[in-house]
Amino acid sequence: MRTTRNESVATHALLVLASVVAVFPLASVVVSSLHGAAGAPRGASFSAYSTAWTQGRFGSALLSSALVSVTVVVVTVLLSALAGYALATMRVPGAKIIVGLLLLGLVLPYEVTVLPLYQLLTGWHLIDTYWALILPQIALSVPLGVLWMRSFFASVPVSLMEAARIDGTSRFQTLRLVLLPLAGPAVATLGTVLFLFTWNEFLLALVLVPDNAAVQTVPLALSFFSGAARSSDPAVTAAAAVLVALPVLLAYVFLQRRLISGLTEGAVK
Numbered sequence: 325m326r327t328t329r330n331e332s333v334a335t336h337a338l339l340v341l342a343s344v345v346a347v348f349p350l351a352s353v354v355v356s357s358l359h360g361a362a363g364a365p366r367g368a369s370f371s372a373y374s375t376a377w378t379q380g381r382f383g384s385a386l387l388s389s390a391l392v393s394v395t396v397v398v399v400t401v402l403l404s405a406l407a408g409y410a411l412a413t414m415r416v417p418g419a420k421i422i423v424g425l426l427l428l429g430l431v432l433p434y435e436v437t438v439l440p441l442y443q444l445l446t447g448w449h450l451i452d453t454y455w456a457l458i459l460p461q462i463a464l465s466v467p468l469g470v471l472w473m474r475s476f477f478a479s480v481p482v483s484l485m486e487a488a489r490i491d492g493t494s495r496f497q498t499l500r501l502v503l504l505p506l507a508g509p510a511v512a513t514l515g516t517v518l519f520l521f522t523w524n525e526f527l528l529a530l531v532l533v534p535d536n537a538a539v540q541t542v543p544l545a546l547s548f549f550s551g552a553a554r555s556s557d558p559a560v561t562a563a564a565a566v567l568v569a570l571p572v573l574l575a576y577v578f579l580q581r582r583l584i585s586g587l588t589e590g591a592v593k
Contacts, residue, residue, distance in 0.1 A: 350569075353562045353565055353566060354562075354566055356558060356559055356562035357372050357373065357559055357562035357563035357565075357566050358370070358372070358559075359372070359559045372557070372559040372560045372562070372563035373563045373566070373567065375557075375560050375563070376549070376560045376561075376563040376564040376567060377567065379549070379560070380545060380546070380549040380564050380567075381537070381545070382542060382545060382546075382549075382564065382567055382568070384537070384538060384540075385540055385541060385542040385544075385545035385546075386542055386567075386571065388454070388538075388539050388540060388541050388542075389523055389541040389542045389543075389571075390571075391454065392454065392457045392458055392461070392522060392541060393519050393522040393523045394519075395458050396458055396461045396462050396465060396518060396522045397515045397518045397519050397522065399458075399462050400462050400465040400466055400469045400518055401469060401511055401514060401515055401518070403462075403466055403469065403470075404466060404469025404470045404472065404473045404514065405473050405499070405504065405507070405511070406499075407466075407470045407473070407474075408469070408470050408471075408472070408473025408474035408475075408476070408477055409473065409474075409477050409499050409503065411423065411470070411474045412473075412474045412475075412476075412477035412478040413477060413478075413485065413495075414495070423471070423474075426466075426467040426470055426471055427467070427471070429464075429466075429467035430467040430468055430471065434464050435527065437460075437464075438527060438528065438531050441460050441528075441531075441532065442531055442532060445459075445460075445532060451532060451533070452532075452533050452534070452535055452536035452539065453533070453536070453539060454539050456532040456533055457525075457528060457529060457532060457533060457539070457541065460528055460532070461522050461525060461528065465518050465521070465522070468514075468517075468518075469514055469518070472510065472513075472514050473507070473510065473511075473514070476507055476510040477503060477507070480503060480506065484502065485498055485502070485503075488501070488502045516575070516576070519572075519575060520572060520575075520576070523541075523542075523543075523571070523572050524543060524572070525541070525543065526543040526544060526547065529541050529543060529544040530544055530547070542568045543568065545568075546564055546565060546568045549561070549564055550564065550565070
């Protein structure tokens with residue numbers, strides 16, 4: 325009993341320490357942002373946020389990030405569900421080769437694709453447009469999505485799909501009416517992961533939309549803004565960082581149960 329209690333105390337202590345280490349950077353940024361903008365009256369703790377929002381023009385950047393992220397998530401999830409269903413339940417010619425190529429696309433560092441993407445999109449006259457952000461990120465996200473959904477559909481009992489076939493459903497109806505409702509946690513988890521990756525993407529935005537402020541996403545806008553404002557007012561830079569991180573934090577808070585259930589569902593099965 326004493327050993328169990330000691331193990332419990334040690335586990336909780338480690339969890340508390342890990343929580344402090346994880347929360348401290350965010351807390352320090354929030355505290356710095358609450359010092360107020362330079363020249364603001366004492367006690368005007370939210371003045372840095374107003375200054376950052378006005379000077380950084382983050383409203384347009386937030387809309388661009390939302391448009392790009394939602395489009396990438398919706399298209400990738402749709403393509404991944406269809407392809408994953410086909411690879412898991414149908415006899416697809418060259419399926420093993422396709423899965424191997426998807427694995428290669430998953431492990432290949434995407435930094436090596438930036439220059440070819442720039443040259444390709446320049447030839448298509450898509451540089452400094454939304455398509456320069458949306459199309460490459462869909463292509464980079466599809467390998468993860470297809471393998472994710474294939475794994476889920478492969479775990480569904482064959483008897484369930486056979487029962488749907490006996491009831492007269494087509495393959496597409498089986499996917500839409502039977503499997504996708506069951507795949508809710510897996511789809512939600514995949515969508516959350518893709519949203520976080522897409523929202524925080526910086527290198528592609530830096531290379532592919534360097535000159536058009538109207539389509540620049542929040543990581544790029546924050547980089548440009550902090551580079552100009554860091555020496556003059558750290559509080560404003562910290563406030564800008566909080567504004568950029570807030571949508572992702574809120575999305576995670578609302579979707580965390582779905583995310584955790586999707587990650588653990590395979591273990592439960």
